[in-house]
Amino acid sequence: MDWQGWHGEYDDPGSELSRRLAVVADRVRRAAPRRLVSICAGQGRDVLAGLTGSVAPQHISGRLVELDEASVAYARAGLAAAGLTGVEVRCADAGTTDAYVGAVPADLVLCCGVFGNVAEPDIRRTVEVLPAFCATGATLLWTRHRREPDRTGAIRGWFAAAGFDELEFVAPDDAHFSVGVQRWPGTTPPLVPGRRLFTFVH
Numbered sequence: 514m515d516w517q518g519w520h521g522e523y524d525d526p527g528s529e530l531s532r533r534l535a536v537v538a539d540r541v542r543r544a545a546p547r548r549l550v551s552i553c554a555g556q557g558r559d560v561l562a563g564l565t566g567s568v569a570p571q572h573i574s575g576r577l578v579e580l581d582e583a584s585v586a587y588a589r590a591g592l593a594a595a596g597l598t599g600v601e602v603r604c605a606d607a608g609t610t611d612a613y614v615g616a617v618p619a620d621l622v623l624c625c626g627v628f629g630n631v632a633e634p635d636i637r638r639t640v641e642v643l644p645a646f647c648a649t650g651a652t653l654l655w656t657r658h659r660r661e662p663d664r665t666g667a668i669r670g671w672f673a674a675a676g677f678d679e680l681e682f683v684a685p686d687d688a689h690f691s692v693g694v695q696r697w698p699g700t701t702p703p704l705v706p707g708r709r710l711f712t713f714v715h
Contacts, residue, residue, distance in 0.1 A: 533690040538562035544652040546621035549575035553607045557588030565595040574599035576616035578607040610708040618648040628657040635711035640671040645704040647697035
């Protein structure tokens with residue numbers, strides 16, 4: 514997969530990826546996180562768009578996990594330029610719990626660009642483990658396209674069954690993307706290392 518070419522669509526303001534980015538970045542900004550984690554972070558554009566210009570960016574900590582080395586380099590450069598020196602970018606397989614040891618629980622969890630690229634059992638397994646990523650009261654953002662078969666209804670149900678409260682579900686009538694905003698109200702369960710969450714189908 515040419516991930517650099519795929520990310521290039523973000524530079525087209527009329528593209529669905531660009532519009533989705535605007536929604537996610539706005540919710541990142543509203544969350545005003547002190548500690549964040551991003552699963553399959555890509556170039557980190559949602560974090561950069563949402564937090565560049567933050568008051569006291571040096572006080573924001575967290576981890577972006579991404580396997581593509583070129584995307585990792587892009588994200589690291591962007592975070593440094595934005596003064597987000599407490600946010601690391603780890604080049605690792607984001608589909609394993611090992612990649613998040615020491616980074617969770619966080620008060621903002623991003624799972625964007627994942628659920629449209631993995632098999633349905635992997636989506637459900639990931640949702641069931643995500644409470645271990647979330648501090649009490651944390652915001653979790655996820656995305657998924659709504660092309661047929663549209664599985665967003667099932668995903669929302671899995672989040673509810675896992676104990677999340679849905680704050681918002683953004684699904685524009687003139688686009689295929691959707692953005693879910695969840696809140697974790699419970700006690701954070703322990704993260705179990707060595708677990709496989711998902712495998713990209715590309």
